[in-house]
Amino acid sequence: MNVEELALLLYIRRKRKLKRKRKQWWIHPYLADRPKKGQFINIYEDLRRYPDKFFNYVRMSMRSFDELLTLCRYDLLKQDTILRKSVSPEEKLFVTLRYFASGCTMRELHYNYRLGQTTLSTIIREVCAVIWDKLQTCVSLPASASDWIKTADGFEKHANFPHCLGSIDGKHIRLIQPADSGSLYYNYKHFFSIVLLAVCDANYNFMYIDVGAYGKSSDSAIFQETDFYKKLMSNTLNIPEPLQISENSTTLFPYVFVGDEAFGLSTNVMRPFGGNNLSVDKRIFNYRLSRARRYIECTFGILTNKWRIFHRPLNVHTELAKSIVRTCCVLHNFVRARDGYSYDDTLTVTGFETITQRNFTRGGRAATTTRDNFMNYFVNENPLSWQNNCIN
Numbered sequence: 001m002n003v004e005e006l007a008l009l010l011y012i013r014r015k016r017k018l019k020r021k022r023k024q025w026w027i028h029p030y031l032a033d034r035p036k037k038g039q040f041i042n043i044y045e046d047l048r049r050y051p052d053k054f055f056n057y058v059r060m061s062m063r064s065f066d067e068l069l070t071l072c073r074y075d076l077l078k079q080d081t082i083l084r085k086s087v088s089p090e091e092k093l094f095v096t097l098r099y100f101a102s103g104c105t106m107r108e109l110h111y112n113y114r115l116g117q118t119t120l121s122t123i124i125r126e127v128c129a130v131i132w133d134k135l136q137t138c139v140s141l142p143a144s145a146s147d148w149i150k151t152a153d154g155f156e157k158h159a160n161f162p163h164c165l166g167s168i169d170g171k172h173i174r175l176i177q178p179a180d181s182g183s184l185y186y187n188y189k190h191f192f193s194i195v196l197l198a199v200c201d202a203n204y205n206f207m208y209i210d211v212g213a214y215g216k217s218s219d220s221a222i223f224q225e226t227d228f229y230k231k232l233m234s235n236t237l238n239i240p241e242p243l244q245i246s247e248n249s250t251t252l253f254p255y256v257f258v259g260d261e262a263f264g265l266s267t268n269v270m271r272p273f274g275g276n277n278l279s280v281d282k283r284i285f286n287y288r289l290s291r292a293r294r295y296i297e298c299t300f301g302i303l304t305n306k307w308r309i310f311h312r313p314l315n316v317h318t319e320l321a322k323s324i325v326r327t328c329c330v331l332h333n334f335v336r337a338r339d340g341y342s343y344d345d346t347l348t349v350t351g352f353e354t355i356t357q358r359n360f361t362r363g364g365r366a367a368t369t370t371r372d373n374f375m376n377y378f379v380n381e382n383p384l385s386w387q388n389n390c391i392n
Contacts, residue, residue: 027084028116030114031114031115031116033114034113034114034115035085037114038113038114038115039112039113039114040090040091040094040095040113044090044091044094048062055339057098057101058094058097058098058101059097059100059101059306059307059335060097060331060335060338060339061338061339063338064334064335064338064339065093065097067338068093068131068334069089069090069093071134071135072089072093072127072130072131072134073089075130075133075134076089076092076093076126076127076130077089087115087119087123091113092123092126092127093127095109095113095115095120095123095124096123096124096127096128099124099309100307100308100309100324100327100328100331101306101307101308101309102308102309103308103309103310103311103312105315106120106121106124121316121320124320124324125320125323127327128320128323128324128326128327129323131327131330131331132323132326132327132330135330135331135333135334136326136330138330138333138334138337139206139207139208139209139329139330139333140207140208141199141207141208141228141237142207142238143238144238145238145239145240145241148165148237148238148239148240148255149240151165151166151201151202151207152164152165152240152255154201154202154203155201155202155292155295157202158202158295159202159291159292159294159295160288160291160382160384161258161288161289161291161292162245162253162377162382163243163245163253163254163255163256164255164256164257164258164292165239165255165256165257166199166200166201166207166208166257166258167199167200167257167258167259167292167293167294167295167296167299168197168198168199168223168257168258168259168263168269168296169197169198169219169259169260169293169296169297169300170195170196170197170198170219170222170223170262171195171196171198171300172187172189172191172193172194172195172215173193173194173195173196173310173314173321173325174191174192174193174312174313174314175192175193175194175215175313175314175318175321176192176313176314176315177192178192178317178318181318183216184214184215184216185214185215185216185318186215186216187215187216188216191215191313192215192313193215194211194212194213194214194215194318194321194322194325195210195211195212195213195214195215195217195219195222196209196210196211196325196329197209197210197211197213197219197222197223197226198210198296198299198300198329199228199257199296200295200296200299201295202295203336204295204298204299204302204336204341205299205332205333205336205337206299206329206330206332206333208226208228209325209326209329210222210226210228211322211325211326211329212318212322212325213225218262219259219260219262219263220262220263220264223263232257232268232269239255239268240255242254242255245377245381245382246377246381246382248381249377249381251373251377253370253373253374253377254267254268254370255268256268256269256270256370256374257269257270258270258271258289258292258293259271259293260272260293261274265367265368265371266364266367267364267366267367267370269367270289270370270371270374271289272285272286272289272290273285273286273371280388280391281375281376281379282375283391284375284378284379284383284387284388284391285371285374285375285378285379286391287387287390287391288374288378288384288387299332302332302336302341302342303328303329303332305342306332306335306341307328307331307332309324309328310328
């Protein structure tokens with residue numbers, strides 16, 4: 001390094017130091033009034049007197065909130081010092097749930113709750129990590145063949161699709177462009193995103209989630225990189241052995257997952273027939289498959305309409321965005337089990353974009369035969385009285 005380069009480097013460093021803004025206060029006077037004028041202090045106890053208002057504010061009942069707080073309290077509790085009091089676990093959980101439920105920005109919460117923006121970011125990151133640690137078992141695949149059969153019974157009862165173990169789909173979650181990411185997160189719909197790939201049951205619960213794949217990737221490519229797919233292909237998911245669907249049929253039907261055209265056809269993954277000029281039998285199969293596949297769409301609808309943070313692009317670091325998505329998914333199952341869901345929420349998916357890139361990989365002979373067997377069963381052995389009207 002010569003003298004000129006050294007001088008230039010020193011000049012740049014000096015210029016950067018001068019640009020740094022000195023803190024005028026250790027704690028801004030506006031934030032110092034938080035113990036008296038912060039939103040948590042002013043509305044928390046009042047909202048608890050009105051259960052319906054409390055539910056609308058944090059998107060869960062007081063009973064569910066208190067149960068969640070009990071699980072997380074110890075990990076969120078910090079020690080007070082002689083300089084300042086720590087933020088209570090109640091306030092941390094309350095403000096994080098409000099951030100998820102309202103879709104507002106951290107700057108808005110900063111002014112409402114009188115918490116510094118850096119403090120808010122730290123709190124949300126901390127609460128997400130604690131909730132995921134405590135509730136991640138809420139999103140889990142059945143452990144035994146008998147548990148899988150119970151899941152399949154739900155799809156047969158509600159969707160008229162026997163031997164269905166789950167519905168699979170992926171959604172784009174919008175992001176503000178991550179720094180120094182190039183085109184990795186830029187998808188074919190011309191916005192930046194990460195992908196949430198999920199499997200759900202017939203009760204609108206997530207059984208498996210994979211969060212954080214690049215937006216440029218397709219459903220099928222993401223699916224093939226997941227632990228779920230690898231276990232499925234290696235036959236280590238404890239899926240039941242193929243069985244007869246009815247007493248009248250001697251054909252053995254494997255247990256399957258259902259997905260859209262983005263997924264490849266295999267023995268344990270069914271997708272619709274492709275093309276426009278399909279026979280009546282194939283259109284009936286597509287209709288019956290769509291009745292089962294819609295459960296993942298409804299699950300996404302419940303998720304996005306409850307946690308409205310997904311109604312706008314996530315303006316946070318990529319790792320925090322992944323943590324937020326995982327946390328909202330486990331909270332979905334947690335609240336779903338305790339507070340139910342609104343039917344209207346299942347009708348629309350707001351903020352998520354469907355991955356519609358087609359995968360034209362043909363399945364093997366066994367996979368094609370399995371799909372044909374299901375088609376024949378739906379057409380000849382177990383037709384629905386209204387299915388012909390629906391395909392016309």
